[in-house]
Amino acid sequence: MRKKIVAGNWKMNNSFNRGIELATEINKLVRKQDEHNVTVILSPPYIHLAEIARIIDKDVVSVAAQNCAAEPKGAFTGEVSAKMIKSTGAQYIIIGHSERRQYYCEDNPVLKQKVLRALENSLTPIFCIGELLSERESGNHFKVVKSQLEEALFDLPANAFGKIVVAYEPVWAIGTGVTASSAQAQEMHAFIRLTIADKYGKEMADSISILYGGSCKPSNAKELFANPDVDGGLIGGAALQADDFFAIINSF
Ligand code: PEP
Numbered sequence: 001m002r003k004k005i006v007a008g009n010w011k012m013n014n015s016f017n018r019g020i021e022l023a024t025e026i027n028k029l030v031r032k033q034d035e036h037n038v039t040v041i042l043s044p045p046y047i048h049l050a051e052i053a054r055i056i057d058k059d060v061v062s063v064a065a066q067n068c069a070a071e072p073k074g075a076f077t078g079e080v081s082a083k084m085i086k087s088t089g090a091q092y093i094i095i096g097h098s099e100r101r102q103y104y105c106e107d108n109p110v111l112k113q114k115v116l117r118a119l120e121n122s123l124t125p126i127f128c129i130g131e132l133l134s135e136r137e138s139g140n141h142f143k144v145v146k147s148q149l150e151e152a153l154f155d156l157p158a159n160a161f162g163k164i165v166v167a168y169e170p171v172w173a174i175g176t177g178v179t180a181s182s183a184q185a186q187e188m189h190a191f192i193r194l195t196i197a198d199k200y201g202k203e204m205a206d207s208i209s210i211l212y213g214g215s216c217k218p219s220n221a222k223e224l225f226a227n228p229d230v231d232g233g234l235i236g237g238a239a240l241q242a243d244d245f246f247a248i249i250n251s252f
Helices: 016-032 046-055 082-088 098-103 108-120 133-137 141-152 182-200 202-207 218-225 242-249
Strands: 005-009 039-043 061-065 092-095 124-129 165-168 210-213 232-235
Touching: 005 092, 005 210, 005 242, 016 039, 016 046, 016 061, 016 242, 039 092, 046 061, 046 082, 061 082, 082 108, 092 108, 108 124, 108 141, 124 141, 133 141, 141 182, 165 182, 182 202, 182 210, 182 218, 218 232, 218 242, 232 242
Parallel strands: 005 039, 005 232, 039 061, 061 092, 092 124, 124 165, 165 210, 210 232
Antiparallel strands: none
């Protein structure tokens, strides 16, 4: 059985104190649950990582960075390495978010380096892929998503690829309030799984968690997560309120 995952991407939100408060609230809600069949991940800004990793119950909540440097160490002012992230107690790194691709010009070759840095430090990459609205409208969405997988991930040997979590986030749905329909999400997730199966085999494809991201909220999470190839969500806006995020966790 592959992991069901709900990960909250806080982006550039929350002061240090508010971040600790939010993590404490979510940890408390998740802790109280009888069953823990969903992997819950909080992805705050870098400055929160170490303190949140310290205060959460690591058996029920995990921590992810939102990015890492492509280089292992050295004179790269303002950057944070995967090794530094590992030292905070984080277990995951979001890599290739569309905001990084769009605003910081991160392309597949750079993202490929970041994935390697994460894996070298025993951190699990949550690798984001997804098409622009214009790419979907021109019928190129499958082609775009396939090339993102091929160019950034498909040089990995099978044992390394098996550690990746994929997040399908159609760019037109991120932060817009427009969600992919349940059918659109399932169609693309099935395509991603098939593309992985063509490269690494069916057993590998069936073991990889593929998350949906893009305006996922308590009102639509249940329908999205009910799809056979949707293994959870990468949540932006709705991850900033403990009750909303918890409701999404409970949508399985
Ligand atoms: C995201 O940024 O990964 C995301 C899915 O954002 P939102 O849920 O706000 O669309």
